[in-house]
Every structure is written in structure tokens, then in C-alpha cells.
Amino acid sequence: MDGNNWHEFWVQIFQELDPKFKGVEEMDLINNDNDVIEKLVLYESKDMRHSHKFKFGVVLCRAGQVDEEDMFSNLHEEGSEDYLDFLKILGDQIQLKGYTGFRGGLDTKENSTGLESIVSKFRGNEIMFHVATLLPHDLRNRQQVVKKRHIGNDIVVIIFQEYGSEAYTPSTIKSHYITILVFV
Secondary structure (H helix, E strand, C coil): CCHHHHHHHHHHHHHHHCHHHCCCCHHHHCHHHCCHHHHHHHHHHCCCCCCCEEEEEEEEECCCCCCHHHHHCCCHHHCCHHHHHHHHHHCEEEECCCCCCCCCCCCCCCCCCCCEEEEEEECCEEEEEEECCCCCCCCCCCCCHHHHHHHCCCCEEEEEECCCCCCCCCCCCCCCCCCEEEEC
């Protein structure tokens, strides 16, 4: 997704999330407090060595899930159509093996961190999304250490709450790094 589409993207997200945003002008919704994604990138850049490369976590929260183990145990194919559509809005789904752009700590040689991920470019910045449902799932490990290692070290994490899911509490995913939670 190029930088020109971000305003439209956030307007659509807010309008889909809450009917009260229907009919709100783009300028009223986004530009009163500057561009949302620009603020997220700016915030994360304060804590990054590479000021134009960022990694954001994405976690699926389904009905009945109240702890990180449940959320990290979600499989990609179990996500709702809304969740899968949301991932398409975030950026492009890429094959990790052989990917030459910013990898955000993901393995692009041996597929040890999954086969695919989501990437986006915004105003010269590269964003790699650590999507929990695309990271490897280990049936023998309820804690899903690979998923926790990546998402637990992200500063920005997007929580996609499916219809009927419990209210998410910020302490659900234990981390010293997660600073911004975005709820969809």
C-alpha cells in the first residue's frame, strides 16, 4: 500500500469499526490529530536503530479467549473473513523465503519463522507485520514461544477482536516492550 492510500485506509477502518464514524469527513477523522500511522511510525522510530524500518505485531482475539496462550494458539485458517480482509488492508502478503526487503527479525532463508508475512511501505518507511497466525504454530508448546518472541518485542501491537470476543486488557500479553495497543 502506498502512502497516498493511508488516509483512506484509516477512514475505512474507523468507519467499519464504529457506525458513529459513518459520514465523517476524512479531514475530521484523521487530520485533526495528524495521521495515525505517521504517529505510530514516529513513536516506534524513537526506539529503533533503523529509523525507516518498523515491526508491528498483529494478534487475533477470538470469542472466549482471555489469555495470551489462547490468542497465540490461533491458526491462520481459523480467522474470520473480517480478520483475513483486515490483513489484506494492512499490506501485501509475501513469501518470506527469499524476501529481500526489511525482514523485521523474521527468517528469510530457512522458513523457521513461517512461510509468509505482511509488509507495507509508508512514506519511505518499511513495515513488517509480525502476524501471530502466520508465525509457526507448535502443537507441543502452549506458550507459542516463537510467536511470543516476536510479538512480545514489538512496541506497537494491533489486536483484532472478532465479534463476541472478551474485552482485551493491556496486561494480557506480558511484555516489557509493548507500548501501543491498537484495537480493531
